[in-house]
Amino acid sequence: MAYDTNPAPSTVYHPAPPGMQIKVAARDLSVTYGDALALDRVQIDIPDRSVTACIGPSGCGKSTFLRCINRMNDTIDTARVRGSIKIDGEEVNDRSIDPVLLRARVGMVFQKPNPFPKTIFENVAYGPRIHGLAANKDELAAIVETSLTKAGLWKEVADRLHQPGTSLSGGQQQRLVIARAIAVNPEVILMDEPCSALDPIATARIEELIDELRENYALIIVTHSMAQAARVSQMTAFFHLGALVEYGPTEEIFTNPRDQRTQDYITGRFG
Amino acid sequence: MTNQVKAPHIVKAFSEELEQLSADVAAMGGLAESLVSDALQAAATRDGDLAAEVVARDAQVDAMQRDIEKKIIRLLALRHPIAQDLRVCIAALKIVTDLERVGDLAKSIARRVPTLNDSEPTAFAASVDRMGKLVLSHIHEVLDAYVTGETARAVAVWERDDDVDEHYNALFRELVRAMRDDHAMIGPGAHLLFIAKNLERIGDHATNIAEVIHYLVTGSELASERPRGPRPEQTV
Structure with a gap:
């Protein structure tokens, strides 16, 4: 019988729990910005139709990891990505992959809501229109309504669709941005601290939305709020100094983490 | 300061x-x-004053439980402890419940001392006292294990609870036989039986606390059921 309270650091490879379908898989994924190593040989399997929270101190590589999934690091000149990251077994960094199409499949929501300087309707309609998802105006209107409904915003904006997106409150803007991401039929939704600019009520609405969205999408959320990670996610990944230190069911990470670094971070003991 | 944190x-x-x-x-x-410890001493030395003092002092244990529970509720509400910290709070909440029961059982033992003093001393008092010392050593050991965070010591107590049960079973049989043989023994015998039962329960609380310490330190449960011999309820 083992009474060891500080087992060896978790293994390098972090599989998803058995029985869950893998949506995103990284192998030996490293990212450097110039000389700085931001992500160090990450190996992880992220399940479909669930919420995976990425936690860790600032600069730990969690946002960098998120940006690998939809190739947002392409936009940074000094960034260099090595290793493999696959969505449904398809290599994201393959030359044949069009980043614009990839970013429709992998939607992203940022810390600060960033609606286009257009009407509420146009914010949601823009993606489906450029990707040719609607054959006519009626179809486009239907996509807009469905997306806003899924984002839990339809009732609040149905009678003001032609007002500017920026006229909405912060929480509403964040849900508008989520509706915009949903409108192009994504498979994966990335969220980089989606609630850090919102009040508790708006945060609760987004969290409820995240819980509903996981029926249809793989969601990966970066958050600095331990309580939020615990509330919304089924899986939690803890990053530190560019490495994926521990990854497992959220319930286990928050009741009995295996790695001392995880324990110290989530309980507020990092010096 | 304990080494749990x-x-x-x-x-x-x-x-x-x-x-x-x-x-x-x-x-x-x-x-x-x-x-x-004092309840046992009061019984062994037929000290009515000490017994009365034990009965009075149990209120302090109850007051401490209420105070600690308030502190835990405050910690849960204001600090939102997780992982190891959450286990410290949950373990404390469970242990104080066991300790409050231990205090009650000690009080119950002490309450029987004046009645026992009304009758002649019996040979069984020494046997009850030996059982009491054994239980006391379990309580002492498990509380030390709590302070030092040594799961191995807690588990050792957990495994040794069988000794208490065996002691209790033997005493139970002997007391029943003595009461059957000598009706004058029925009065003191009944009280000694209850004292032995209370001690056996205190031993159970020590094993409960041992389980909590295991959970506190490792985050995992001890096996749910210890191997047990026949219960005295099943013997005549």
């Missing part, structure tokens, strides 16, 4: 509150242990 929190007050909580539980444990 390793690195300090960035928020110092949080660490201090957790340390204070563990210290309070340890102090309550010390008081409950002293109640058992």
Whole structure:
């Protein structure tokens, strides 16, 4: 019988729990910005139709990891990505992959809501229109309504669709941005601290939305709020100094983490 | 300061509150242990005054439980402890419940002392006292294990509870036989049986606390069922 309270650091490879379908898989994924190593040989399997929270101190590589999934690091000149990251077994960094199409499949929501300087309707309609998802105006209107409904915003904006997106409150803007991401039929939704600019009520609405969205999408959320990670996610990944230190069911990470670094971070003991 | 809490929190007050909580539980444990010890001594030396004092002192144990529970509720509400910290709070909540019962059982033993003093001393009092010393050593050991965070010591107590049960079963059989043979033994015999039963229960609370310590330190449960011999309820 083992009474060891500080087992060896978790293994390098972090599989998803058995029985869950893998949506995103990284192998030996490293990212450097110039000389700085931001992500160090990450190996992880992220399940479909669930919420995976990425936690860790600032600069730990969690946002960098998120940006690998939809190739947002392409936009940074000094960034260099090595290793493999696959969505449904398809290599994201393959030359044949069009980043614009990839970013429709992998939607992203940022810390600060960033609606286009257009009407509420146009914010949601823009993606489906450029990707040719609607054959006519009626179809486009239907996509807009469905997306806003899924984002839990339809009732609040149905009678003001032609007002500017920026006229909405912060929480509403964040849900508008989520509706915009949903409108192009994504498979994966990335969220980089989606609630850090919102009040508790708006945060609760987004969290409820995240819980509903996981029926249809793989969601990966970066958050600095331990309580939020615990509330919304089924899986939690803890990053530190560019490495994926521990990854497992959220319930286990928050009741009995295996790695001392995880324990110290989530309980507020990092010096 | 116990060694359950390793690195300090960035928020110092949080660490201090957790340390204070563990210290309070340890102090309550010390008081409950002293109640058992004094109740046994009162029974062994037929000391009615000491027995009365034990009965009065149980109120302190109850007051400490209420105070500690309030502190835990405050910690849960204001600090939102997780992982190891959550286990410190949950363990404290469970242990104080066991300790409060230990205090009650010690009081119940003490209450029988004046009645026992009304009858002649019996040879069984010594046997009850031996059982009491055994149970007391379990309580003492398990409280030490709580303070030092040594799961191995807690598990050893958990495994040794069989000794208490065996002692109780033997005493039960002997007392029943003595009461059958000599009707004058029925009065003191019944009280000694209850005292032995109370001691057996105190032993159970010690094993409960051992289980909590295992959970506190490792985050996992001890096996749910210890192997047990036949219960005295099943014997005549």
